[in-house]
Amino acid sequence: MQLTGKIALVTGGGQGIGRGIVDRFLEEGAQVAVVQRRPLDSALEQYPGVLGIQADLSATSELSVVAERAAEHFGGLDILVNNAGIMFERSISQIRLEEWDLMIALNMRAPLFLAQAALPHMQRRGGGSIINIGSIEGLGANPGHAAYCASKAGIHGMTRAMAVDLGEENIRCNAIAPGWITSELSEAYLASQPDPVAAREALNRLHPLRRVGQPAEVGDLAVYLASDRSSFLTGETIVLDGGRTAKLPLPF
Numbered sequence: 264m265q266l267t268g269k270i271a272l273v274t275g276g277g278q279g280i281g282r283g284i285v286d287r288f289l290e291e292g293a294q295v296a297v298v299q300r301r302p303l304d305s306a307l308e309q310y311p312g313v314l315g316i317q318a319d320l321s322a323t324s325e326l327s328v329v330a331e332r333a334a335e336h337f338g339g340l341d342i343l344v345n346n347a348g349i350m351f352e353r354s355i356s357q358i359r360l361e362e363w364d365l366m367i368a369l370n371m372r373a374p375l376f377l378a379q380a381a382l383p384h385m386q387r388r389g390g391g392s393i394i395n396i397g398s399i400e401g402l403g404a405n406p407g408h409a410a411y412c413a414s415k416a417g418i419h420g421m422t423r424a425m426a427v428d429l430g431e432e433n434i435r436c437n438a439i440a441p442g443w444i445t446s447e448l449s450e451a452y453l454a455s456q457p458d459p460v461a462a463r464e465a466l467n468r469l470h471p472l473r474r475v476g477q478p479a480e481v482g483d484l485a486v487y488l489a490s491d492r493s494s495f496l497t498g499e500t501i502v503l504d505g506g507r508t509a510k511l512p513l514p515f
Contacts, residue, residue, distance in 0.1 A: 265490040267292035271336040272381065274298045274320060275347030277307065280396060281447040283478025284485045289313070291486050292323065292372055298332035299347065320347055320373040321365060329378035340384035342489045345374035346396040348414070352407035363410050370414035375421060382434070390433030392489045396421045396481075397440040398497070401506050415440075419500045426498030433499035437488050442504025443475040471506035 271288050275281040275298035285307070288295050297303060303315035303483065314336050320513040334340045351362055383390030400408055402417030403426045411462040422438040429436060430458055444448065456462035467473050484503055487493050504507060 264290075265486055266342075267488065269341045270296075270333070270339055271342035271344065271489065272296045272298065272333045272340055273344040273346060274346070274377070277301070277303055279448070280441060280444055281344075281346040283444075283480070283482040284346065284484075285313075287482030287486050288342075288489070291490075293342070293467075294337050296326045296329075296336065298329050298333075304400065304486050320377070321368040323372065323376055326373060326376045327380040330377060330384065334384040335380075339388045340381050341374075341379060341388055341391045341402070342383045343391070343392070344396070344485060344489075345377060345418075347373065348396070350408070351413045352402070354407055354479045355409055357398075358410055361440070365431060366414055367417075370411075371417045371421065374418065375425075378425060378436075382429075382432070385387065385434050386432055391435075392493075393425065393429070393434065393436040394485055394488050395436070395438040397422070397438040397500055399440050399442045399502060399508050401440055401500070402502070402508060415491045419493050421497045422500060430497060435488075435493070437497060438500040439481060439484055440500050440502045441476065441481055442470075442502070442507045444481060445475055445477055448473075469507050470504070471510055474505065476503065476505055493513075497500035 264501055266288055271293045273281055273285050276285040277299045285295050285297055296316055297313040297453055298316045298318050315334055316329055318329050341454055374395055395418050397418040398415040400412045401419045404412045422436050425436040453459050453462050
């Protein structure tokens with residue numbers, strides 16, 4: 264197993280992409296602290312090697328507490344996955360200041376200051392791996408996503424800067440930029456369309472692989488980035504989108 268003896272902290276790890284990462288980390292032998300606003304579901308709560316931490320990551324005062332609790336419980340930290348975040352759709356004329364502030368607080372500020380809080384624990388372990396979850400919307404944009412795109416582009420840039428600053432500590436920092444990954448929210452969105460079957464077929468056609476991604480596939484990449492097998496890889500944003508952004512659209 265690739266992560267035996269490793270201790271990970273994953274934000275937003277109870278569902279969607281975060282759950283895919285947590286499940287794969289556990290399969291590979293890691294112990295995992297899962298941070299989210301609500302309690303863990305019973306399956307995760309009862310799993311050996313899992314610690315649930317309830318916290319509001321938009322509150323900076325809670326970030327150091329989260330890292331300390333995870334490190335104290337397991338005896339250190341080797342891996343930090345900054346996955347938690349929010350997204351809303353607003354035109355430029357409709358974006359409200361409080362919404363912008365909340366998105367930046369969760370999507371950008373929390374990852375940076377949680378990394379700061381995790382740093383001394385990783386230093387004591389001789390190094391570590393930080394994985395930030397960005398998005399293909401840090402590279403391109405959908406309508407009404409100006410704030411979200413800004414936050415994810417910021418994550419990509421911050422990842423490079425963190426890698427530069429932390430390299431001498433043997434702490435690597437990389438980002439994953441997922442495309443469309445199946446989740447409860449994405450399934451509800453497709454089901455809400457006038458013709459859900461046609462909508463799903465059109466979505467699949469956007470991808471050269473003719474399908475969307477699964478949370479476990481993001482987890483597979485996160486395992487590699489967290490493991491010693493990627494020991495010379497840092498400062499990169501890896502696009503995981505089934506080829507969607509590689510494909511030029513046709514006008515018909």
